[in-house]
Amino acid sequence: MSIPHVGKLRRAATAVILAAGLTLSVAACGGDSGKSEEKAPAAASSKPPEDSGNGDGETVPDTSKVLVTVKGDSGIDMVINSAKRDSGGFLTISGQLKNTGSGLYTTPIQWSGDEQAVAGTGRSLAGMTLVDSQEKKRYYVLRDTDNRPLTTSGFDPSIEAGKSLTFFAQFPAPATSTNQVDLQFPGFSNATIEIS
Incomplete structure (x- = not known):
């Protein structure tokens, strides 16, 4: 096959792929037919289930409940809003x-x-640990398969006055008989929290 024929075949294949992609895009963005659609259940993620976005890409915890507030160094407070087991x-x-x-x-x-x-x-907040005094165990923040901690990471190196850094951290769940743990984090005293 000559070079001009190969070029024509490539252009034709590209046109077919683009046309198919546009057709799928139009079909996916189709108008409202007046019928209600059922949404598929959301996939599980490493973020707390009660978190929602604030439009800036940040997660905002449900602040309606405060389990404990611990004062740290230089005017920084750690507020724990939830400690939830999942399945x-x-x-x-x-x-x-x-x-x-x-x-x-x-x-x-x-x-x-x-x-x-x-x-x-x-x-990251990988320096955070949980202590189960009842079972005499210490738990560290979980890691993913690339050894990245399952916690808030990549945040700015400073927090402006009056601002806050929302966070989450995932740990192995203590025994089901344990309903209270101590959260330890550098710069703060122990925070005893109730597990829901």
């Missing part, structure tokens, strides 16, 4: 780190933990 055997903690001071708060590197494996993943 997959995880415990998800969500809350906010609020800068109640009058100046910029620089987040400490200790928040990311001191494990070499997670140091390369950037800023």
Whole structure:
């Protein structure tokens, strides 16, 4: 087959693919036929189920309930809004780190933990741990298959005065008989929280 014929075949194949893509796009964006449609259930994610977006790509925890507030260094408060077990055997903690001071708060590197494996993943809250005093066990933030911590990560290195950093962290769920754990996080005293 000569080179001009190959070029014509490629152009024709490209045109067919583009036409098919446009047809699918138009069909997917079709108008409202007046019928209600059932939505498929949402896929499970590592975010707390009660979180919703605020339009800026940030997750906003359900702040209607406060389990505990712990004062930290330099006007930073840790507010825990929920500690929920899920059916997959995880415990998800969500809350906010609020800068109640009058100046910029620089987040400490200790928040990311001191494990070499997670140091390369950037800023995170991997330094957070849970202690189950009843079972005498300590739980660390879970990791995914690429060794990234299942917690809020990639955040700015500072929090402006009056602003907050919303967060979540997933841990292995303690025994079902355990309904209270201590949350430990660098710069804060122990926070005893109830599991729902």
